[in-house]
Amino acid sequence: MIEKILRPYCLYCGGDSAYNEMICPDCVQGLPRFEHFCKGCGHPTSVDTAHCKHCDDKLKGIDFYYTDYIYIDAVKAMIHEIKFNWRWRGASQLSQLLVASGVDFASYDRVVPIPYHILRRFVRYRQPVELLMKGILSITPDIAHDRALYRIKNTVYQARLSRRQRIKNVKNIFALKGGVSGERILLVDDILTTGATVSEAAKVLKRAGAAKVDLYTFAAGMVR
Numbered sequence: 001m002i003e004k005i006l007r008p009y010c011l012y013c014g015g016d017s018a019y020n021e022m023i024c025p026d027c028v029q030g031l032p033r034f035e036h037f038c039k040g041c042g043h044p045t046s047v048d049t050a051h052c053k054h055c056d057d058k059l060k061g062i063d064f065y066y067t068d069y070i071y072i073d074a075v076k077a078m079i080h081e082i083k084f085n086w087r088w089r090g091a092s093q094l095s096q097l098l099v100a101s102g103v104d105f106a107s108y109d110r111v112v113p114i115p116y117h118i119l120r121r122f123v124r125y126r127q128p129v130e131l132l133m134k135g136i137l138s139i140t141p142d143i144a145h146d147r148a149l150y151r152i153k154n155t156v157y158q159a160r161l162s163r164r165q166r167i168k169n170v171k172n173i174f175a176l177k178g179g180v181s182g183e184r185i186l187l188v189d190d191i192l193t194t195g196a197t198v199s200e201a202a203k204v205l206k207r208a209g210a211a212k213v214d215l216y217t218f219a220a221g222m223v224r
Ligand SMILES: [Zn+2]
Pocket: 010, 011, 012, 013, 014, 015, 023, 024, 025, 026, 027
């Protein structure tokens, strides 16, 4: 019994894992990944394509989108454990997985995390997006990464709202600190939930003169 408690185990399959891992190497190998993408906007799709329905709709204001993992199974378990169970042991594995994503982070002038709910700010260091930022900074230590965007308004959870309500709900929720004129910016978030929040963020940055706003999320919902 004691042995079971002390031995580090994989969050997903329960097998052996190292102290600095949430999931074991086997589960890392089997992480559900997107395989097909739209060349036009980067959004995951069911087949490789040059144009998709997201190109001019869902992620308005985002020039190109990068994502790696499907938010199911072990991916969901990891994010959930950090976010809601405040798990810390091995959470840096998220940073390592991001490093393997192949996004050319050095091609940006600035990385900007999507700011979360003001009421969640006190648990900032346990937010998955902070771990992703850490991963990016381990690759590009000199990239500008201060909190250019911040929330000025709390919002109700987007998942409960209709599409039209979502867009209204996020209107004017962000404000900008400092200038971003002419900059190539990468927005970063853990999961793509609704396009409305990231579109609003992109809008604020573009209004301030950003030359390009791309988005990276660690995971996204299954392609439908
Ligand atoms: Zn495992």
